[in-house]
Amino acid sequence: MAKSIQPNRPEDLTALKAAYAQAQAAVAQEEANLVRAKANLQEAAENARRYRWLVAQGAVSAQEADARETQSKVAAADVRNMEERVKASRFSAEQSQQRLSMGLTGGRSEDIAIAKAQKLEIEATIKQLQSQIDQTVIKAPCDGIVMKRHVHLGEIALNNKTMFEIVRDGRLELKAQVPEKDLLYVKEGQPVEMTGDSGKIFKGCVREISPLVEQETRLGTVRIDIDSCPDLKPGNFLRGEILIGKENVATLPTSCVTYKGNRPLVYQVEESQGGSRARMLYVQLGARDGAFVQVLNGLKAGDMVVERGGGFLKDGDPVRVLTGNAQSQP
Structure with missing residues (x-):
């Protein structure tokens, strides 16, 4: 597109000028050939007319008169051919002149518009190809440790299929099942105390409360972030108590x-x-x-x-x- 807008380099302009000069010389040559062909036609036509008169006088045979008539027709055909060649050489010279003008001043507005449209089309194609390439690379939304792998090399990936399960940033969570009647008292950010089979107490807080209650069990899922602890592993079983507050009761x-x-x-x-x-x-x-x-x-x-x-x-x-x-x- 830059070449369509800006003038050409000096060496390109030299080549364009030489091409234009050569085209002008070709026009002159073809015009000279046309003049020669018209002269030949005039001479052939005059000979054919004279031989027709001589045939009438009995001075020459009809065969010789027919030969002169044929030469006249051939000369006429040569003239028409030369005229077409002159038109073609003039058209070629005009194109050379236009290319030279574009090289001196830059491209025409319509050429620039076409070049810009082609540039946008190429950029869109590049973006489409880049998007297709990006879809072939699986990237995790965060850092973490891969715990489970559900796909293998050669399998067809589906949008709704889980490929990997990771522990996000090394964090663990407790997915607790809470009775429906107790969900009303659970709020995000509430502290939680959890104990395992060893009796050790772990700390955490409520991160997310599921808006859905299972119809069969009438239990809701509460996700609890567990404070960093090297003693816990994914899959461990914990019991938790959500501290909803303190109140003096009987x-x-x-x-x-x-x-x-x-x-x-x-x-x-x-x-x-x-x-x-x-x-x-x-x-x-x-x-x-x-x-x-x-x-x-x-x-x-x-x-x-x-x-x-x-x-x-x-x-x-x-x-x-x-x-x-x-x-x-x-």
Whole structure:
């Protein structure tokens, strides 16, 4: 395209000038040939006319007159041929002149436009080929360690097929299954404590909460980033507790709770004139934490309840309070 816009080099201009001069010389030569052919035609035509008169006078034979007529026709054909050659040489000279003008001043606007269009087309082709080359190279979105390989040399790659699994930047995550009712309390960024079979505690935080709950299990997936720890390997099993916050709540030892018709209940110790008696109360329970369970409704802080043996009591049974260890028994 630069050659179409800018003038040619001096050596190119010299060649263009020589070609133009040669074309002009060829025009002059062809024009001279045309003049000679026209003279020959005039002479042949005059001879043919004279021989026709001589035939009429009986001075020459008709065969000789026909020969002169043929020469006249051949001369006419030569003239037409020379005229076409003159036109062709003039056209060639005009083209040489145009090339010389373009070499001196640069390309025409339409030639420049065509060159620019060709340049854009070539650049688009290069980009297309580069894109096809890039698609033959598999690049991971980040640094990491390849843990699994699902494809092998010679296989056909599919868009929806996983090729490799990597540990991104050496990081590990826990993919935890959380009950649907507990997902409401889980938030991104909450701290998590995890323990393995060895009993060692690992720290982490909630990174992502799946928006989908499995219909069969009613469990949602929570992804937890684990702080760097060389003791953990991909595939290890961990149990985790998401720390959603701290709150003062009423709790009971789980040994205080018995069930009747799948309903939890406790026996509250009431003082009366006749002594202490056990009064049956249905309670509403909440979260469990080891040996303790949260009481949502049915009791208030400071109420005395039977800790052990509640399964053998009936409502109103007398009990004896053991003040030494703050326990009650039937």
